[in-house]
Amino acid sequence: xxxxxxxxxxxxxxxxxxxxxxxxxxxxxxxxxxxxxxxxxxxxxxxxxxxxxxxxxxxxxxxxxxxxxxxxxxxxxxxxxxxxxxxxxxxxxxxxxxxxxxxxxxxxxxxxxxxxxxxxxxxxxxxxxxxxxxxxxxxxxxxxxxxxxxxxxxxxxxxxxxxxxxxxxxxxxxxxxxxxxxxxxxxxxxxxxxxxxxxxxxxxxxxxxxxxxxxxxxxxxxxxxxxxxxxxxxxxxxxxxxxxxxxxxxxxxxxxxx
Amino acid sequence: xxxxxxxxxxxxxxxxxxxxxxxxxxxxxxxxxxxxxxxxxxxxxxxxxxxxxxxxxxxxxxxxxxxxxxxxxxxxxxxxxxxxxxxxxxxxxxxxxxxxxxxxxxxxxxxxxxxxxxxxxxxxxxxxxxxxxxxxxxxxxxxxxxxxxxxxxxxxxxxxxxxxxxxxxxxxxxxxxxxxxxxxxxxxxxxxxxxxxxxxxxx
Ligand SMILES: [Zn+2]
Ligand SMILES: [Zn+2]
Numbered sequence: 001x002x003x004x005x006x007x008x009x010x011x012x013x014x015x016x017x018x019x020x021x022x023x024x025x026x027x028x029x030x031x032x033x034x035x036x037x038x039x040x041x042x043x044x045x046x047x048x049x050x051x052x053x054x055x056x057x058x059x060x061x062x063x064x065x066x067x068x069x070x071x072x073x074x075x076x077x078x079x080x081x082x083x084x085x086x087x088x089x090x091x092x093x094x095x096x097x098x099x100x101x102x103x104x105x106x107x108x109x110x111x112x113x114x115x116x117x118x119x120x121x122x123x124x125x126x127x128x129x130x131x132x133x134x135x136x137x138x139x140x141x142x143x144x145x146x147x148x149x150x151x152x153x154x155x156x157x158x159x160x161x162x163x164x165x166x167x168x169x170x171x172x173x174x175x176x177x178x179x180x181x182x183x184x185x186x187x188x189x190x191x192x193x194x195x196x197x198x199x200x201x202x203x204x205x206x207x208x209x210x211x212x213x214x215x216x217x218x219x220x221x222x223x224x225x226x227x228x229x230x231x232x233x234x235x236x237x238x239x240x241x242x243x244x245x246x247x248x249x250x251x252x253x254x255x256x257x258x
Numbered sequence: 259x260x261x262x263x264x265x266x267x268x269x270x271x272x273x274x275x276x277x278x279x280x281x282x283x284x285x286x287x288x289x290x291x292x293x294x295x296x297x298x299x300x301x302x303x304x305x306x307x308x309x310x311x312x313x314x315x316x317x318x319x320x321x322x323x324x325x326x327x328x329x330x331x332x333x334x335x336x337x338x339x340x341x342x343x344x345x346x347x348x349x350x351x352x353x354x355x356x357x358x359x360x361x362x363x364x365x366x367x368x369x370x371x372x373x374x375x376x377x378x379x380x381x382x383x384x385x386x387x388x389x390x391x392x393x394x395x396x397x398x399x400x401x402x403x404x405x406x407x408x409x410x411x412x413x414x415x416x417x418x419x420x421x422x423x424x425x426x427x428x429x430x431x432x433x434x435x436x437x438x439x440x441x442x443x444x445x446x447x448x449x450x451x452x453x454x455x456x457x458x459x460x461x
Contacts (some may be wrong), residue, residue, distance in 0.1 A: 015377065046438035046439075047438050049442075049445040051445070051446070051447050051450060052446075052447030052448070052449045052450050053447045055409060055410055055447075055449070056409075056410040056411075057410060078447050078448055078449075081447065081448050081449045083448075083449060083452065086410060086413065086449070088417075089414060089417040089418060089421070092410065092413075092414050092417075093376060093414070096376050096377055097376065099377065100376070100377040103377075241376060241377055241378065241379040242376030242377050244376075244379070244381060245374070245376035245381050246376075248381055248382070252421075256421075
């Protein structure tokens with residue numbers, strides 16, 4: 001059986017790069033086809049029929065035609081444009097960050113329906129949530145889980161002994177929390193407060209509605225951000241580019257408010 | 259002529275090589291261009307060489323608006339007839355050409371040389387934003403028009419500039435975003451339609 005020449009899929013546009021005079025290459029996150037790249041012709045011209053239907057961070061229904069190299073988008077209809085996300089600088093920046101995360105961690109053409117749904121849910125949450133940082137941490141933790149990097153948080157990730165209800169450690173290379181004894185032999189382990197451990201455990205095993213009830217002080221929020229950022233950097237062997245922008249935005253808004 | 263079998267003079271091979279490195283020029287086109295130059299009168303070839311040299315030697319960025327120019331400051335910034343109290347902020351020098359073609363705008367420009375694109379590692383420090391702020395702080399400007407592209411990065415850049423410019427008490431406007439001329443309502447996406455509604459005008 002040969003694959004049909006044209007096919008239809010839902011997609012979230014997570015990246016786009018210019019191609020030639022007026023075209024773009026889009027990176028799509030889809031439920032059944034995983035991540036894939038496709039060409040959107042003429043989208044940089046104002047009269048393009050694809051126009052805003054294939055804008056970044058948009059959930060659309062696409063019709064594609066198989067191409068020799070990349071498939072070509074022939075029709076597009078917006079399902080959700082996430083306008084409340086795009087109208088706010090912090091929100092849209094967080095949306096771009098999770099897009100970069102998904103793009104960095106996934107290979108092309110690997111079906112992952114749950115990852116698609118996680119991304120879609122997260123864009124909805126980012127459009128409304130008061131604590132956007134919490135949404136990001138919850139997403140990071142569950143993205144890592146989908147990819148097989150679920151951090152071990154119940155027992156020590158190295159010796160398996162139960163963790164004391166006190167300050168412990170987190171090791172990116174061991175992929176989880178460490179007890180005091182093991183942390184001494186792991187030079188890059190970082191301290192992990194008891195509150196941070198509790199919150200990570202709760203988020204790991206609860207749905208978003210439950211997870212979002214957590215109220216964090218700025219210190220705890222920043223600790224969790226650092227723990228997960230280091231872990232992600234260790235797994236990708238590089239820092240994500242959009243973290244610098246998130247940091248700058250936050251720093252400038254703190255300066256403006258002080 | 260088959261240049262693979264006949265020994266090619268070194269200058270010819272060199273020119274073919276140089277043409278071949280240009281975008282969109284394959285080996286065959288590079289050969290054709292080279293032999294075209296070879297057959298052309300000497301003054302034609304000189305004119306081409308001079309034009310290429312001039313682009314690199316004589317052009318620089320205007321010290322004020324950062325447009326590409328062959329004089330300092332550029333012709334637009336020097337023009338006393340233009341309105342020096344209004345600055346239109348654009349992404350690229352080529353956007354100035356489009357706006358000038360309309361002949362509707364009489365103010366000055368400022369070229370950012372890009373937009374905020376976090377995943378490409380492009381933030382405010384990679385753009386000509388500090389230069390814009392120092393022009394605004396000089397005090398003569400009363401209106402800034404944000405003319406970044408009506409797409410996600412262009413909008414994000416405009417929102418960021420709004421934060422920086424709002425405290426200066428300068429009037430800030432954004433180019434109207436709406437339906438493209440020659441476009442069709444049926445194909446317009448919801449974002450474009452809602453922006454077009456927001457920006458509607460009395461008739
Ligand atoms: Zn241990
Ligand atoms: Zn100038």
